[in-house]
Amino acid sequence: MNRAYELMFIVRPDMVEEDLDKLISTLETAVSSTGGTVKSVERMGKRRLAYTVRRFHDGVYVLLTAEGGGGLIHELERRLRVTEPVLKFLTVRIDEEQKRLDKIKKIRDARKKAPPAPAATAEGGETAAVTA
Amino acid sequence: MAEETRATTSGESTPAPSEGPSHGHRPAPRGPRPGGPGGPREGGRKYFRRKKVCKFCVEKIESINYKDVRLLAQFVAESGKIVPRRLTGVCTPHQRRLSSAIKQARNIALLPFAGRAN
Numbered sequence: 001m002n003r004a005y006e007l008m009f010i011v012r013p014d015m016v017e018e019d020l021d022k023l024i025s026t027l028e029t030a031v032s033s034t035g036g037t038v039k040s041v042e043r044m045g046k047r048r049l050a051y052t053v054r055r056f057h058d059g060v061y062v063l064l065t066a067e068g069g070g071g072l073i074h075e076l077e078r079r080l081r082v083t084e085p086v087l088k089f090l091t092v093r094i095d096e097e098q099k100r101l102d103k104i105k106k107i108r109d110a111r112k113k114a115p116p117a118p119a120a121t122a123e124g125g126e127t128a129a130v131t132a
Numbered sequence: 133m134a135e136e137t138r139a140t141t142s143g144e145s146t147p148a149p150s151e152g153p154s155h156g157h158r159p160a161p162r163g164p165r166p167g168g169p170g171g172p173r174e175g176g177r178k179y180f181r182r183k184k185v186c187k188f189c190v191e192k193i194e195s196i197n198y199k200d201v202r203l204l205a206q207f208v209a210e211s212g213k214i215v216p217r218r219l220t221g222v223c224t225p226h227q228r229r230l231s232s233a234i235k236q237a238r239n240i241a242l243l244p245f246a247g248r249a250n
Contacts, residue, residue: 008199008240010240010241047242049241050238050241050242050243050244050245051241051244051245053241059241063199087241088239088240088241089240090198090236090239090240092198092236097195101194101195104194105194
């Protein structure tokens with residue numbers, strides 16, 4: 001069961017850099033111990049929040065992509081929930097969306113090579129009508 | 133009325149239905165009206181409305197991601213509400229993805245739930 005997930009979380013802006021490093025490394029070890037792999041960790045930096053969360057107007061956004069089963073997410077979310085400086089988190093499954101995008105891209109590439117066929121593809125019905 | 137707008141967005145060559153002035157005084161949010169001028173302008177008496185097109189279909193934007201705040205913000209009114217399809221012209225499949233993306237973005241504090249209250 002291998003699924004790709006994207007986990008975005010916000011930590012409070014006054015958190016020390018080292019603490020954030022520590023938090024990320026504990027999350028990484030949690031991922032590997034539950035049989036998953038960390039694909040990437042991206043720090044998106046400090047951003048203004050759209051609304052106040054626990055009286056904070058800013059937050060440090062971190063984006064973590066990982067692969068693994070559902071138990072992995074269960075563990076990660078539990079950890080984030082008990083970690084006090086984490087303001088918010090959101091997990092999104094991304095593999096199915098990626099699959100869909102790849103499929104569309106494939107169809108589009110095939111169409112580019114071959115002479116444009118007026119066949120309406122899935123979800124392309126709208127575009128087909130426009131180009132027709 | 134909804135039927136009529138659907139007919140125009142589906143790309144058929146039917147002219148925009150003249151729905152009368154009901155559209156005219158609608159409080160238009162800063163939703164995207166792709167392209168140039170629309171509505172009665174430049175001194176013309178006649179009611180001329182551009183055919184609305186789905187931005188995602190035209191520009192071939194496939195991925196509607198919650199992280200792309202700049203894209204999503206075009207479809208969110210000043211008050212924080214999602215702008216309805218009949219005003220933006222977004223097609224149904226794309227509006228479905230768009231609304232879920234906006235809701236995800238709200239959840240992670242990238243977009244407001246309501247207005248600029250603070």
